[in-house]
Amino acid sequence: MVKNLFMVKSLNSKIKSIKAREILNSRGEPTVEVELKTDDGIFVASVPSGASIGENEAKELRDGGKKYFGKGVLKAVGNINKIIGPRIKGKNPAKQKEIDELMIKLDGTKDKSKLGANAILPVSMAVCRAGAASKDLSLYKYISQIYRGSPPVNLTLMVPTPCFNIINGGTHAGNKLDIQEFMIVPQKKLFSENLRAASEIYQGLKKILKNNFGEQAINVGDEGGFAPPISHASEALNLISQALKNYPDTKIGLDCAASQYWKDKKYQLEGAVFTKEGLLIFYEDLIKKYPIIFLEDPFSENDWQGFQEITKKLSNKIIIVGDDLLCTNPRRIKEAEKKNACRGAIIKPNQIGTITETIEAVKLAKSFNWKIIISHRSGDTCDDFISDLAVGVGADFIKSGAPARGERLAKYNRLLKIEEEIKS
Ligand code: PEP
Ligand code: MG
Numbered sequence: 001m002v003k004n005l006f007m008v009k010s011l012n013s014k015i016k017s018i019k020a021r022e023i024l025n026s027r028g029e030p031t032v033e034v035e036l037k038t039d040d041g042i043f044v045a046s047v048p049s050g051a052s053i054g055e056n057e058a059k060e061l062r063d064g065g066k067k068y069f070g071k072g073v074l075k076a077v078g079n080i081n082k083i084i085g086p087r088i089k090g091k092n093p094a095k096q097k098e099i100d101e102l103m104i105k106l107d108g109t110k111d112k113s114k115l116g117a118n119a120i121l122p123v124s125m126a127v128c129r130a131g132a133a134s135k136d137l138s139l140y141k142y143i144s145q146i147y148r149g150s151p152p153v154n155l156t157l158m159v160p161t162p163c164f165n166i167i168n169g170g171t172h173a174g175n176k177l178d179i180q181e182f183m184i185v186p187q188k189k190l191f192s193e194n195l196r197a198a199s200e201i202y203q204g205l206k207k208i209l210k211n212n213f214g215e216q217a218i219n220v221g222d223e224g225g226f227a228p229p230i231s232h233a234s235e236a237l238n239l240i241s242q243a244l245k246n247y248p249d250t251k252i253g254l255d256c257a258a259s260q261y262w263k264d265k266k267y268q269l270e271g272a273v274f275t276k277e278g279l280l281i282f283y284e285d286l287i288k289k290y291p292i293i294f295l296e297d298p299f300s301e302n303d304w305q306g307f308q309e310i311t312k313k314l315s316n317k318i319i320i321v322g323d324d325l326l327c328t329n330p331r332r333i334k335e336a337e338k339k340n341a342c343r344g345a346i347i348k349p350n351q352i353g354t355i356t357e358t359i360e361a362v363k364l365a366k367s368f369n370w371k372i373i374i375s376h377r378s379g380d381t382c383d384d385f386i387s388d389l390a391v392g393v394g395a396d397f398i399k400s401g402a403p404a405r406g407e408r409l410a411k412y413n414r415l416l417k418i419e420e421e422i423k424s
Contacts, residue, residue, distance in 0.1 A: 013039045013134035015091050018123065020080035022073050025049055026407040027222060027379040030073045032118050034080060036126035038093050040133040045125035045385060047118050047350050048377035051171040051222060052180060052257045054301055054324035056332055058353035061116025076119040083115065084123055093130035096146060100124050100356035117353035124354040125385050139385070140418055143392025147359055159191040159419045160374065160390045162412065163253045163399040164198040166205055166243075167228070167236045168221025170257050172378050176231035178269035181223070181255035182240060183399060185293060186247065191419045195412055197247055198403040205243035212239070222378040224402030232270050237290045253399075254286075255296040259324050262300035276306045280313065287318055294319040294371075296346060301325050307341035319344040319371050328352040328361045337368045344371035346399075349389070362393045373397040380407040384414035391418050 016037045023046060025031040033046040049060060061079070063072035087106060088099055103123065107115040132142035145151055163185045169177025186197040209217040209228050217228040230236060237252065244250050258279075261267055267274040274282060276299070283298055295314075299306030301324040311320045323346035326332045336342050345365040349358045362372055374390035376399065390398040398415070401408035 013092060013094065013130070015089055015093055015127070015130065017089065018080065018085040018126075020077040020085075020119070020122070022077055023381070025379040025381050026405070027051075029071050029379055030068050031379070031381060032073050032076050032080070032122050033381075034122040034126045036093070036123070036130055038130045038134065040130065043093075043126045043129040043133065044383075045122045045129060046381040046383045047122045047125075048380040048383075049118070049350070050348075051378045052260055052324065054259070054327040054351065056301070056327040056329050057111075057351045058117035058120075059111045059113040060118040060350075061113070073116075073118060076116040079115045079119040080123060084119065088123070088127070092134070093127045094134050096124075096128055096131055097356050099127050100354040103354065104357075112353040117350055120353045121350050121355075124356070125349070125383070128355050128385075138418075138421065139388035140391040143355075143359070143389055144394075146355075147363070147393045157391055157422055158394065159415050159422065160395040160398045161185060161187070162191065162194050162198065162415070163373065163397050164202070164403050165223045165225045165255075165399065165401045166198075166202050167240065168223055168225040169227070169236070170260050172223055173221030173225075173227035175221075175227045175229055177227075177233070177236060178231075178261045179233045179236070179254055180257035180260065181253075181296075181399075182225065182233075182236050183253040183255070184240065184244070185251040185253050185397070187249045187251060191415050195403060195416065197250065201243050201247055201250065202403050204246075205239065208239055208242050220402070220404070223376075224405035224408045233286060234289075237286065241290065251291050251293040253294045253296070253397075254292060255323065255399075256283075256298045257324065258297050258303075259300045262303070267300075276303070276309065279306070280310055283310065284314065287314065292318055294321050294344060294373075296321040296344075296373075297323045297325060299325075304339055304341055307336070308339055311340055311342055315343050321346060321371070321373060323348075323375070328358060330357075330361055330364050333361060333364050333368075337370075342370070344373060344396075346373050346375045347395070348375045348377060349386070350377060355389075358389070359393060362395070366394075371396045373399055376400040376408070376411060382407050382410040384410045387411045387414035387418065391415070391422075
């Protein structure tokens with residue numbers, strides 16, 4: 001009886017209305033939130049924003065002018081309320097691909113610059129949530145169904161390994177560290193155990209920093225990791241190594257975000273100028289000394305040769321991951337595979353702009369046997385969509401910053417709930 005009711009609900013669910021508004025993200029800058037109403041309820045989604053943005057990312061639409069120093073998003077909000085909304089009203093939210101393709105067509109540009117990726121993505125996310133509800137499925141199960149193209153019968157879903165960014169540098173912090181993210185990657189079996197280990201390590205590091213540098217060292221950067229007054233990667237890694245004393249199996253991941261230190265056609269970091277070969281030796285030295293398992297964006301986004309060299313030399317030891325290199329873009333992912341430029345992909349929905357294309361990017365990267373890291377952005381909201389996405393597509397890792405600050409914990413706490421549900 002109940003099942004029949006759900007079936008009727010699923011067949012008849014329709015988008016009744018859609019309303020967008022300007023809200024603020026974790027950096028205190030404007031972003032877009034959407035409320036989408038269907039027969040099954042109201043579904044809310046909001047989008048994040050990066051600081052180290054890849055050249056090939058889908059474009060956010062910003063208003064310009066004086067308000068919010070040009071960063072307002074009322075044009076994107078208007079595009080949802082006046083252009084996208086009327087066109088998707090009445091549609092079945094379970095038709096994710098059809099709705100995403102309609103928005104791509106309405107935009108008509110290669111990089112979503114007309115309507116704005118920040119207009120298209122929150123609608124796509126809200127539609128996905130509504131689609132899941134129309135099928136009476138948890139979001140991660142519904143995404144898994146879309147990903148596999150089949151109903152979720154006897155699924156063995158896994159919660160990915162979390163990567164916690166506990167020391168912030170680069171464009172995310174007001175210190176002199178050039179490498180952007182120093183992540184710890186605990187190796188316990190359960191997500192809940194990894195979260196606990198990360199929290200303990202984070203609190204331990206806080207004490208170490210305070211003892212070494214005083215109170216100012218425990219201020220945090222954009223992703224909730226500490227931003228101590230240090231300037232060398234080896235200093236950060238030595239401090240982290242001290243914090244890992246009682247957690248010997250914990251690994252380390254680095255997001256170099258090297259496009260940020262590619263200046264005047266040279267790699268400039270830690271007060272020195274590096275050639276490509278010199279930078280490769282610098283990384284080799286770090287991976288010899290510390291338990292590093294992946295390097296994200298070790299070279300600048302258009303330095304294919306640098307990526308090729310490091311993949312050739314080090315990918316038997318660590319995973320070379322592309323973020324700015326790939327921008328969750330199938331064209332770039334294919335090119336990177338052809339050039340053997342990396343073995344892992346950062347996946348950020350707002351780099352490409354729809355959920356359908358995000359899932360396609362994961363499929364493509366996985367078809368090359370690459371590792372998948374689903375990622376937040378440095379300016380984020382408390383939306384926890386990426387947690388369900390990571391489980392639904394069977395990602396290997398997820399990164400959502402430190403085990404601190406609300407917008408970061410929203411994702412980790414959602415994964416705790418998903419793990420509980422999967423276990424039971
Ligand atoms: C990243 O570079 O992986 C990242 C999360 O930072 P941002 O959002 O600033 O691009
Ligand atoms: Mg990155």
